[in-house]
Amino acid sequence: MSFATTPKGSRHTGRAGVRDVARIAGVAPITVSRALRTPNLVAKATRDRIQLAIEATGYIPNLVAGSLSSNRTQLIAAIIPTLRGSMATQILEEMSAVLHGHGYHLLVGSSGFSIHEEEALVAAFLARRADALYLTGQTHSTRTRKLLKHAGIPVVEVATLPRRPIDTAVGFSNESAGYKMTSWLIAHGYRRIAFFSTETKHNDRQTERLAGYRRALHEAGHRYNPAMVAEMPIDLECSKENLLALLQREPGVDALFCGSDVLALGALLECERQGIRVPDQLAIAGFDDLDIAKHVTPALTTVRIPSREIGHGAAEMLLARLMGRRVSPRIVDLGFEIVPRQSA
Amino acid sequence: MSFATTPKGSRHTGRAGVRDVARIAGVAPITVSRALRTPNLVAKATRDRIQLAIEATGYIPNLVAGSLSSNRTQLIAAIIPTLRGSMATQILEEMSAVLHGHGYHLLVGSSGFSIHEEEALVAAFLARRADALYLTGQTHSTRTRKLLKHAGIPVVEVATLPRRPIDTAVGFSNESAGYKMTSWLIAHGYRRIAFFSTETKHNDRQTERLAGYRRALHEAGHRYNPAMVAEMPIDLECSKENLLALLQREPGVDALFCGSDVLALGALLECERQGIRVPDQLAIAGFDDLDIAKHVTPALTTVRIPSREIGHGAAEMLLARLMGRRVSPRIVDLGFEIVPRQSA
DNA sequence: TTGTAGGCGTTATCAC
DNA sequence: GTGATAACGCCTACAA
Numbered sequence: 185m186s187f188a189t190t191p192k193g194s195r196h197t198g199r200a201g202v203r204d205v206a207r208i209a210g211v212a213p214i215t216v217s218r219a220l221r222t223p224n225l226v227a228k229a230t231r232d233r234i235q236l237a238i239e240a241t242g243y244i245p246n247l248v249a250g251s252l253s254s255n256r257t258q259l260i261a262a263i264i265p266t267l268r269g270s271m272a273t274q275i276l277e278e279m280s281a282v283l284h285g286h287g288y289h290l291l292v293g294s295s296g297f298s299i300h301e302e303e304a305l306v307a308a309f310l311a312r313r314a315d316a317l318y319l320t321g322q323t324h325s326t327r328t329r330k331l332l333k334h335a336g337i338p339v340v341e342v343a344t345l346p347r348r349p350i351d352t353a354v355g356f357s358n359e360s361a362g363y364k365m366t367s368w369l370i371a372h373g374y375r376r377i378a379f380f381s382t383e384t385k386h387n388d389r390q391t392e393r394l395a396g397y398r399r400a401l402h403e404a405g406h407r408y409n410p411a412m413v414a415e416m417p418i419d420l421e422c423s424k425e426n427l428l429a430l431l432q433r434e435p436g437v438d439a440l441f442c443g444s445d446v447l448a449l450g451a452l453l454e455c456e457r458q459g460i461r462v463p464d465q466l467a468i469a470g471f472d473d474l475d476i477a478k479h480v481t482p483a484l485t486t487v488r489i490p491s492r493e494i495g496h497g498a499a500e501m502l503l504a505r506l507m508g509r510r511v512s513p514r515i516v517d518l519g520f521e522i523v524p525r526q527s528a
Numbered sequence: 529m530s531f532a533t534t535p536k537g538s539r540h541t542g543r544a545g546v547r548d549v550a551r552i553a554g555v556a557p558i559t560v561s562r563a564l565r566t567p568n569l570v571a572k573a574t575r576d577r578i579q580l581a582i583e584a585t586g587y588i589p590n591l592v593a594g595s596l597s598s599n600r601t602q603l604i605a606a607i608i609p610t611l612r613g614s615m616a617t618q619i620l621e622e623m624s625a626v627l628h629g630h631g632y633h634l635l636v637g638s639s640g641f642s643i644h645e646e647e648a649l650v651a652a653f654l655a656r657r658a659d660a661l662y663l664t665g666q667t668h669s670t671r672t673r674k675l676l677k678h679a680g681i682p683v684v685e686v687a688t689l690p691r692r693p694i695d696t697a698v699g700f701s702n703e704s705a706g707y708k709m710t711s712w713l714i715a716h717g718y719r720r721i722a723f724f725s726t727e728t729k730h731n732d733r734q735t736e737r738l739a740g741y742r743r744a745l746h747e748a749g750h751r752y753n754p755a756m757v758a759e760m761p762i763d764l765e766c767s768k769e770n771l772l773a774l775l776q777r778e779p780g781v782d783a784l785f786c787g788s789d790v791l792a793l794g795a796l797l798e799c800e801r802q803g804i805r806v807p808d809q810l811a812i813a814g815f816d817d818l819d820i821a822k823h824v825t826p827a828l829t830t831v832r833i834p835s836r837e838i839g840h841g842a843a844e845m846l847l848a849r850l851m852g853r854r855v856s857p858r859i860v861d862l863g864f865e866i867v868p869r870q871s872a
Numbered sequence: 873t874t875g876t877a878g879g880c881g882t883t884a885t886c887a888c
Numbered sequence: 889g890t891g892a893t894a895a896c897g898c899c900t901a902c903a904a
């Protein structure tokens with residue numbers, strides 16, 4: 185019987201609560217809850233009275249209390265390497281849109297490509313009782329895996345096709361993409377193909393693209409030359425410097441494949457400045473198909489990733505699991521596409 | 529006295545809770561809580577026993593329960609127009625890093641440049657009892673303002689200097705930036721200056737940049753010609769099409785100022801394709817100073833926004849308010865910088 | 873330095 | 889269609 189009398193050990197928040205609304209509407213608190221969550225289980229007349237009471241009090245439901253009681257937060261936690269980076273944000277944007285439609289919100293953390301930071305974020309997000317988790321890539325710490333296994337919530341690993349998925353995955357094969365692009369270059373007559381990747385440490389996507397590059401060389405009977413490979417931060421400036429170093433080190437290079445369009449653009453723009461003709465003197469291929477790729481001159485040959493589809497797929501995957509469906513297959517390969525343009 | 533005996537109306541979650549840890553460690557639940565939150569208030573020996581118990585049980589604190597009890601979620605809600613868009617994500621990334629260091633996490637929602645969607649997100653995030661709120665721009669619905677005023681939580685409006693701030697703001701004057709860049713062009717001899725903006729509806733930043741452009745023209749005694757202004761989605765392709773239309777419509781145009789580097793790059797790259805010499809035939813200036821701006825040829829003259837500083841400033845502002853400090857000034861102007869390069 | 877008592881605001885459960 | 893009751897798991901307030 186809690187009437188307006190403030191209880192003695194009160195830690196009152198001042199806001200209107202279900203009880204206040206219920207009292208004014210002349211119903212029990214649970215009925216207010218039902219009117220908001222499952223309106224069709226409540227009589228129209230009752231609902232109307234409740235609605236008025238809600239407006240009168242300026243009541244805003246406390247989802248924290250609701251979460252504690254229902255043991256569901258309607259929160260999806262997403263851990264990405266960095267918020268800079270168009271692929272991750274594009275996927276997130278799409279996923280967020282789908283999830284919003286189902287009442288979920290996004291808790292976002294960036295790991296800075298560190299699996300230890302990722303682990304810390306996983307622990308934190310589990311403590312917040314996120315209903316599901318989105319991870320980038322397939323490389324995770326042992327404790328991350330243990331925590332997630334123990335938590336038993338839906339997990340989707342994105343932009344990769346894990347050998348040993350934690351739960352589900354939506355992505356494409358980076359190895360295969362690296363292989364295909366390199367093979368394409370070889371098929372088009374390039375013989376001395378260099379590879380620029382962003383830092384591969386703790387970045388399995390880049391590591392796999394590089395592996396694909398090596399496999400293609402190998403299968404074509406080309407020798408793998410470490411001097412033809414460079415690793416650098418994802419930065420136009422770095423790409424430019426590495427290009428100049430590469431040309432000096434390996435004057436015979438006739439093609440450059442970059443694990444990211446950012447690096448490819450850096451190289452392309454530097455060639456333009458240096459008067460190096462692309463693709464005649466040096467062919468260039470990228471990865472990601474950024475908007476700008478088709479607008480530079482020469483337009484950049486690259487690998488297109490279905491980012492929107494991945495975001496959508498990841499959302500659907502998690503939603504299915506959250507509704508208790510057993511999804512199959514648990515690993516969805518959305519593929520990629522070689523986009524031939526003028527730069528190679 | 530809750531021992532392992534499952535209570536009768538049980539809605540047990542199966543996980544270990546403070547009580548389990550406390551029982552094993554031979555202390556009261558509150559001591560476990562203290563050991564985690566304020567370790568220095570607990571004796572070392574006690575802490576060690578608790579630590580062991582935590583490891584034995586695999587205990588993960590339930591922050592939802594904690595939030596309900598303490599009435600603080602340690603959650604900052606950020607509403608941005610879109611996750612695509614380098615400025616917003618750069619600011620967020622920086623802010624997120626600072627806030628993490630203080631135990632806060634980020635709840636992210638994108639409004640798609642709609643103040644109604646923004647309003648819905650504000651309501652949702654208030655229901656989740658976010659401790660503070662980050663908004664982009666200064667244009668909000670009446671209900672948004674009412675909700676926030678009523679909620680009384682710290683709010684920071686970013687990338688703008690609001691006339692009527694909700695609470696605090698960190699940004700720069702878009703009007704002034706538009707004015708300065710236009711004036712700079714005028715000072716450098718350009719007479720017929722066009723302006724491309726992204727969609728201005730519900731985007732006060734773009735609206736203000738345009739206003740600054742008009743003020744500069746006016747002060748210089750130039751006539752404002754609506755045919756010299758175009759509004760378009762933020763897309764390279766659109767910029768390109770609008771450039772061609774502009775050149776046809778107004779052959780005398782000698783400079784183009786774009787409210788976004790994306791648009792400026794589209795125009796610049798199209799000029800390159802069309803053989804239009806930049807800046808001789810047409811000068812081009814942008815806004816944002818994207819990484820790529822200084823790498824294209826000719827390098828893009830643009831306005832640099834201190835994104836990192838804004839992210840940092842917004843975080844500090846919110847933290848100060850969360851710690852109950854009364855901040856002053858409540859509006860922080862971090863300025864901008866005209867970056868002259870070769871394109872104008 | 874540690875403990876007791878009870879509330880935070882909602883929803884699950886079961887009853888009518 | 890509606891309600892009584894208790895529980896979700898922690899933390900505040902106060903006491904020792």
